[in-house]
Amino acid sequence: MPRSPITPRLPTHSPTPGVSAFILTAALLAAVQLVVDEPVLLLAERFVPGAGWAEIALLAVYAGWLADRLQRPGQWARLRTRVWLVFSAVFFGQLTLGLLGVERCLMTGELHLPVPALVVGGPLYRGEGLFMPILLLSTLVLVGPAWCSWLCYIGAWDNVLARRARMGRPPSPRVREWTRFGLLVATVVLALGLRWSGLDTLVAVLLAATFGLAGVGVMAWVSRRRGWMAHCTAFCPLGWLVVRLGKLSPFRIGIRPSCVSCATCRPDCRFGALDREAWRRQRVHDSCTLCGDCLQTCGALELRYGPLGDLASRRLLSVMVAALHAVFLGVARI
Ligand code: SF4
Ligand code: SF4
Numbered sequence: 490m491p492r493s494p495i496t497p498r499l500p501t502h503s504p505t506p507g508v509s510a511f512i513l514t515a516a517l518l519a520a521v522q523l524v525v526d527e528p529v530l531l532l533a534e535r536f537v538p539g540a541g542w543a544e545i546a547l548l549a550v551y552a553g554w555l556a557d558r559l560q561r562p563g564q565w566a567r568l569r570t571r572v573w574l575v576f577s578a579v580f581f582g583q584l585t586l587g588l589l590g591v592e593r594c595l596m597t598g599e600l601h602l603p604v605p606a607l608v609v610g611g612p613l614y615r616g617e618g619l620f621m622p623i624l625l626l627s628t629l630v631l632v633g634p635a636w637c638s639w640l641c642y643i644g645a646w647d648n649v650l651a652r653r654a655r656m657g658r659p660p661s662p663r664v665r666e667w668t669r670f671g672l673l674v675a676t677v678v679l680a681l682g683l684r685w686s687g688l689d690t691l692v693a694v695l696l697a698a699t700f701g702l703a704g705v706g707v708m709a710w711v712s713r714r715r716g717w718m719a720h721c722t723a724f725c726p727l728g729w730l731v732v733r734l735g736k737l738s739p740f741r742i743g744i745r746p747s748c749v750s751c752a753t754c755r756p757d758c759r760f761g762a763l764d765r766e767a768w769r770r771q772r773v774h775d776s777c778t779l780c781g782d783c784l785q786t787c788g789a790l791e792l793r794y795g796p797l798g799d800l801a802s803r804r805l806l807s808v809m810v811a812a813l814h815a816v817f818l819g820v821a822r823i
């Protein structure tokens with residue numbers, strides 16, 4: 490790996506993040522177990538009443554382990570890619586079992602399409618179903634746009650495909666943002682239009698499936714060949730909302746004045762948030778999703794959370810993302 494002229498700051502080991510992630514995960518999932526009923530029940534609870542507590546214990550231990558491992562120098566980017574894929578595999582595994590007839594692996598027993606844009610379009614079309622928008626908003630308050638780099642079941646694949654090619658030059662941030670915004674407007678207009686026109690539900694399902702397949706095509710044809718995450722930064726309408734509403738969270742990536750524009754960090758950022766303009770104005774582009782991969786490359790990059798310094802902010806982010814990742818493993822299904 491090329492080296493930046495500015496030595497990256499390395500986290501020092503501390504047991505605190507692991508313990509905190511364990512407690513946070515156990516508390517969040519215990520609230521689900523005690524308060525929430527169908528359809529959000531933990532998977533184990535759906536099969537064996539009472540077994541949800543064992544699942545909570547396992548997921549809390551896992552979150553503690555993950556938050557702890559994220560502190561080790563050089564581990565962050567590799568671990569993030571792996572656990573993100575694990576989440577996506579569990580999510581689609583449950584969907585596959587649901588399609589094969591194991592209805593308890595589906596959220597409601599009814600089939601929904603795994604297309605991120607439907608987090609916006611679905612409730613507008615149906616006029617109900619606010620579980621996903623509320624889950625999204627709560628997550629954005631806690632970890633901002635890290636939803637897109639840790640918790641989205643589709644983004645995990647865009648990341649893997651983009652990393653198979655050498656990082657190319659993406660279109661300008663403005664072009665990518667306007668494309669996503671246009672697709673968001675189209676999603677809203679189409680969802681409301683279909684609802685009010687009273688057309689057969691099949692038309693809506695076919696349109697949503699076509700949009701989902703187009704997204705797969707973007708990943709296979711653009712991300713895979715050009716090395717930047719075309720689906721997540723130029724196609725997904727939900728991503729446009731996520732990076733904007735993600736400002737509700739105080740987490741920010743900063744570029745220090747010590748940056749010498751050497752471009753070593755550029756291939757780390759498949760979200761296309763680091764380029765000459767970003768280094769010059771010392772501000773990452775809005776497509777940054779707080780993945781954190783660039784932090785291990787260069788000391789001119791830092792994470793901030795209000796007044797907290799870089800290493801404390803990284804610890805806080807690792808606790809939050811590890812806990813949310815474990816909670817999503819327990820409750821996120823379609
Ligand atoms: S942040 Fe600046 S100095 Fe550091 S690797 Fe990137 S371009 Fe080079
Ligand atoms: S700027 Fe850094 S933290 Fe933000 S998306 Fe790019 S690599 Fe990830």
